[in-house]
Amino acid sequence: VLLRNSLIQMYARCGSVSDARKVFDDQALQNNIYSWAIMISIYARAGDLDEAQALFDRIPLRSAVACNTMLAKYAQIGDLERAMAIAREIEAPNLVSLNLVLSIYARSGRCEAAERLFFAMPYWTLASWTALITAFAYTGQMLKLQHFFANMPQHDIVAWNALLDAHAQNANLESAAGIFWRMPQRNLVSWTTMLAAYAQAGNILGAKALFEKMPERDSVAWNAMVGVYSRCGNLENSKRVFDEMPEQNNVSFNAMLLGYTQAGHLESASVLFERFQYAADVFSWTTMLAAFAANGYISEAKRIFDKMPHHSIVSWNSILTGYSQNGHLEHAMEGFHVMPRRNLVSWNILLSAYSLAGNVPLVRRFFEQMPEKS
RNA sequence: CACCGCGCUACCCG
Numbered sequence: 001v002l003l004r005n006s007l008i009q010m011y012a013r014c015g016s017v018s019d020a021r022k023v024f025d026d027q028a029l030q031n032n033i034y035s036w037a038i039m040i041s042i043y044a045r046a047g048d049l050d051e052a053q054a055l056f057d058r059i060p061l062r063s064a065v066a067c068n069t070m071l072a073k074y075a076q077i078g079d080l081e082r083a084m085a086i087a088r089e090i091e092a093p094n095l096v097s098l099n100l101v102l103s104i105y106a107r108s109g110r111c112e113a114a115e116r117l118f119f120a121m122p123y124w125t126l127a128s129w130t131a132l133i134t135a136f137a138y139t140g141q142m143l144k145l146q147h148f149f150a151n152m153p154q155h156d157i158v159a160w161n162a163l164l165d166a167h168a169q170n171a172n173l174e175s176a177a178g179i180f181w182r183m184p185q186r187n188l189v190s191w192t193t194m195l196a197a198y199a200q201a202g203n204i205l206g207a208k209a210l211f212e213k214m215p216e217r218d219s220v221a222w223n224a225m226v227g228v229y230s231r232c233g234n235l236e237n238s239k240r241v242f243d244e245m246p247e248q249n250n251v252s253f254n255a256m257l258l259g260y261t262q263a264g265h266l267e268s269a270s271v272l273f274e275r276f277q278y279a280a281d282v283f284s285w286t287t288m289l290a291a292f293a294a295n296g297y298i299s300e301a302k303r304i305f306d307k308m309p310h311h312s313i314v315s316w317n318s319i320l321t322g323y324s325q326n327g328h329l330e331h332a333m334e335g336f337h338v339m340p341r342r343n344l345v346s347w348n349i350l351l352s353a354y355s356l357a358g359n360v361p362l363v364r365r366f367f368e369q370m371p372e373k374s
Numbered sequence: 375c376a377c378c379g380c381g382c383u384a385c386c387c388g
Contacts, residue, residue, distance in 0.1 A: 002375060003375095005375050008375095033376085035375090037375095039376095040376085041376060065377045066376080066377080068376095071378090072377065094377085095378080096377050097377085100377085127378050128378090129379080130379040131378085131379050134379075157380085159380080164381090165380060188381080189380055189381045191381085192381040193381045195381085196381065196382070218381095219382075221381085221382070223383060225382090226382085226383080227382065251382060251383045254383040254384070255382080255384095256383090257384090258383070281383095282384080286384040286385070287384045289385090293385090313385085314385045317384095318384075318385045318386095319385090320385085343385095345385060345387085346386085348386045348387060350386095351386090374388095
């Protein structure tokens with residue numbers, strides 16, 4: 001079985017998932033829990049979530065590792081509901097399972113839950129600490145974050161990067177730069193995080209200077225640079241960077257699409273979008289939706305919204321914004337109640353819808369109902 | 375022999 005499992009992995013590493021599967025299917029009764037976990041992980045890595053799920057559904061014994069693999073994959077694509085559903089069903093969660101749940105809490109801004117889980121864990125790895133720190137970063141609790149960072153047993157580069165990102169996201173460019181230049185080592189992630197810090201602060205020249213200083217660049221870095229120009233509507237530079245990058249992917253395409261919409265070229269954006277619709281993801285759809293909504297084309301926005309294959313909370317928020325800014329308070333309210341879940345942005349949008357409608361008592365009452373206030 | 379933590383693109387305010 002050992003040999004068999006190594007063979008499965010070897011085929012996968014050489015890029016042949018189907019050969020790996022052949023070994024797995026041949027005398028299938030010989031497969032042990034490792035074989036199943038390995039095969040599921042291969043499909044998950046290859047992005048074939050359906051096949052991974054199909055195997056997971058007929059696994060003879062649901063090991064924690066197999067569950068973790070599915071859980072991690074769903075968390076990675078942002079389906080936190082399904083990830084949590086799997087987490088709840090793990091019979092004997094291991095430390096990795098707990099770390100995964102911790103990072104789900106972090107990514108949904110559930111700090112109290114994260115902290116409670118952290119202290120209930122039998123022991124901690126660096127991943128546990130970093131996941132918790134990320135939770136505090138998400139909600140801007142910098143003091144707590146500093147405290148936990150200071151108390152972790154070691155600071156590896158991932159922990160430093162998480163600290164750097166926390167400062168970047170909380171719009172503190174000076175302190176981010178301070179951390180960046182005094183951290184013990186920097187890798188590609190550190191550089192891109194710092195680039196995002198400049199972008200977040202709207203410091204385009206700083207972003208450009210840092211980008212040129214980078215010792216190496218991957219597509220994440222290039223895409224970030226396209227995004228910097230796109231967000232401020234500098235279409236020429238977006239295009240230039242996009243053409244210069246060694247290879248473009250979906251994210252590059254979405255960043256470029258944003259360049260067109262932000263420059264006010266809705267027609268060109270539509271043409272581009274139609275031509276590459278087969279490759280469009282929820283980001284591309286929402287970019288178009290938000291562009292129409294922001295420019296007062298509310299029925300076109302609604303058409304996009306109805307047509308898109310999957311609605312994220314951001315796409316819901318975008319259509320709410322369209323209604324709110326075009327005087328359709330009723331529609332905004334309806335959407336707000338119908339959407340599967342709401343975040344702080346959703347509440348802010350509705351709050352401003354009430355303000356625009358000039359209904360002061362309602363604004364006041366709604367404000368008081370808000371679960372959190374920034 | 376399998377699983378986990380940090381960076382890029384879309385929504386409000388900044």
